[in-house]
Amino acid sequence: MPGVDDEEIAFAVIGIRTNNPLGTCILDCYLDGIEAYFAFRNAEGGLFGRELGVGYVLDDELFSNQVRALEVISADDVFGVFNATLIASGWGDLNDSGIPTFAWNIHATESANRTNVFGHIAAMCATCTQRAVPYTVKVAGATKVASLGYGVSENSKVCTQAVADSIDLYSAEIGAEMAYFNDSLGYGLPNGIAPEVTRMKELGVDFISTCMDLNAMKTMAQELARQGMGDVVLYHPNTYNHLFVAEAGDLFDGDFVTPQFMPFEAAADNAMQTAFTDTMAELGRELSELAMVGWINADAAYTAILSAGPVFDQKSAVDALNSQTDYDAGGLIVPVDWSRQHVPPVEGDAANDYALECFAPVRMSEGAFETVADPATPWFCWDNTTLDWAEPTQTVFGG
DSSP states (O other): OTTBOSSEEEEEEEEOOTTOTTOSOOHHHHHHHHHHHHHHHHHTTOBTTBEEEEEEEEEOTTTOHHHHHHHHHHHOOOSEEEEEOSSOTTHHHHHHHTOOEEEOOOOHHHHTTOTTEEESSOOOOTTOOOSHHHHHHHHHTOOEEEEEEESSOHHHHHHHHHHHHHHHHTHHHHTOEEEEEEEEEOTTOTTOSHHHHHHHHHHTOOEEEEESOHHHHHHHHHHHHHTTOTTSEEEESSOOOHHHHHHTTTTTTTOEEOOSSOOTTOOSOOHHHHHHHHHHHHTTOOOOHHHHHHHHHHHHHHHHHHHHOSSOOHHHHHHHHHTOSSBOTTTTSOOBOTTTTTSOOBTTBGGGSOSEEEEOOEEEETTEEEESSOTTSOEEEEETTOOOOOOOEEEOSOO
């Protein structure tokens, strides 16, 4: 069996390090989480008498994800693959080869309908409305909303439209309306964003949701402050970066971001979260969003093999994980039904969607984060069988 001997179950890790346009830690931070999880499980005795290990790490250099995937397939020397990249061109090849693949799922198209690819979240409906941003608008007490995104990224454009559609859908219930929409900004805001901020100021915008990277969010926050709009609330898609926010001081005070797992700031007495933070500290690794994604992906790989039993192979492990109908990585994520959630959901149909629509927002304050919900129950959730507006229920998973 590829990657398995009497002593070890080996995996490859593919991700972006070189040519990363975001300038953030992706591959190495993701690897931190995988290695921490393996260390945690190996300290318990491993899995069926074998240790879990990373056989090798491949930098896809932004544009070579498919090349790296084909190298792994050709080598046929690892049991499974972990993947964290910005251009997921190799996921189809990995899926079709039957190699269990565990991924940072920010790619709705590349993860859809691929039953050998398991994201840290399930397959997504990029165009669907959601209640998360509208509820955050309500929490912020805002009334005039803007939705902004990049023109060169189809993902960003679709995301920007979905946010606007969500505000429109729940406008009456939240007492707010769309005031400004722009999905044609240059990637990274190379020319700044002064004219757009001026226009939003004229329109009375007091809440801005974007589908842009954290560096662009910093540029926007600085321009807002320069034009006397520092009290405008920003909803960040991916600024759950503790060092970045700490270095920004009070620039993001009052802003919101939603990690796709239980926030580090939660106090839910979760054994898996404690294991993550303790093991990362023991290894001298920094807590990060990508490290937690790596940890969650590694847990999925462990769960797949454990569920398959001591006489396992790649297919039986995949089949075992695909039979899991309530997988939550020990309470770290919203439960996934892998028997149906490889198929992207569609608006108004819960057949392939999460049973609950949930998010766990945090608010930025003085360079740090705090949960919006009670730290013991950090998730806000709605019944996903209906699109009707309702006040969310606070909850925690993994109990």
